[in-house]
Amino acid sequence: VVLVPGLGDGPMSLPYASGLAEVAKNKGHTFVQVHLSSTYTGYGTSSISQDVEELDRLLGYLVEQHGRERFFLVGHSTGCQDALTYARRGRYRERVVGYVLQSAVSDREFMESSMDAEKRTHLLQHAQALVDQGKGEEMMPRESDPMAAITANRFLSFGRARGEDDIFSGDLPDAYVQSLYDGVKAPMLMVHSGADEFVP
Numbered sequence: 001v002v003l004v005p006g007l008g009d010g011p012m013s014l015p016y017a018s019g020l021a022e023v024a025k026n027k028g029h030t031f032v033q034v035h036l037s038s039t040y041t042g043y044g045t046s047s048i049s050q051d052v053e054e055l056d057r058l059l060g061y062l063v064e065q066h067g068r069e070r071f072f073l074v075g076h077s078t079g080c081q082d083a084l085t086y087a088r089r090g091r092y093r094e095r096v097v098g099y100v101l102q103s104a105v106s107d108r109e110f111m112e113s114s115m116d117a118e119k120r121t122h123l124l125q126h127a128q129a130l131v132d133q134g135k136g137e138e139m140m141p142r143e144s145d146p147m148a149a150i151t152a153n154r155f156l157s158f159g160r161a162r163g164e165d166d167i168f169s170g171d172l173p174d175a176y177v178q179s180l181y182d183g184v185k186a187p188m189l190m191v192h193s194g195a196d197e198f199v200p
Contacts, residue, residue, distance in 0.1 A: 002032045002058070004051075006077025006103070008147055010039035014076055030068070034058055043078070044150030045137075047157065048164050051082045052090055059092040071096045080104035081167050087184045099188040106169040107158045119143070124159050127152040 001024045003017060011017075011033040021031040036054050038046035055073075062068040073096055075083030080101040087093055111120060123144050130138045130152035140155050157163040162172070167180055181188075 001029050001072045001074060002034055002055075004034055004036075004055070004073060004075045004079035004082045005039060006075075006079045007043050007107070008040060009076060009079075011035055013040075020074070029072070032058070032062070041148035044145060044148035044154055047154060048081050048085050052086050055082065055086055056091040059090070059095065063092065063095070069095060072098045072100065074100040074102060075104070077103045077105060078107060078165065081165055084167060084180065084184070084188075087186060087188065088180075088182070093186075096186050098186050101188065101190045103192060104168045104190055106166065108161065108163070108166045108169050111159050120159065123155065127155045127159075131156060 001020070003014070003020065005011075005014065017033060024031040034055070036042070036046070036051050038051055059068075059071060062071075071092070073083045073086060075081070080103070083099050083101060084104075087096065087099055090096070115123075123140065127140060127144075130136060130140075136153035136156075137151050140150050140152055142149075144150050144155055154165075157165040160166065161169070162176065166172070
């Protein structure tokens, strides 16, 4: 069982991780908390694609060095984007027998609800201008994210409709949402906690 954290999270930061580890142990499974480059405040200089590459390395290590044959991926918050993307194009996706998407919410909708519209539009335009100049890895102004330094590429990924991170927004067309699940073969369970602060 591999737990993939969300924005600002990492090993031991999720209150249910220890309980999940105990349940996994009682069922005869090994529990792994992954520390990606995007973990904690690293998300601003990373991407879903990079997370998938690093998950490939982790699962490859567990297969080759520890003889593990089957995996469950549990994504938390933005880790759900990682899990769904891994289900579509991860190197070891055929070995993943199930996915749990815990608190699969939209980072774009959160940005829209928490940032002034004029400010958000200005920052998105600034990020797009940097990308258009081939400077997508340049850092955005400090006001772009309250928790971490963030590149123009990642800011657009979060804030632009149909950006790489924009998977769970409620206004995405049905056909587009369906395309995001094309190629997913393993069972996938979506779960929201009873007291999830981001779900009405």
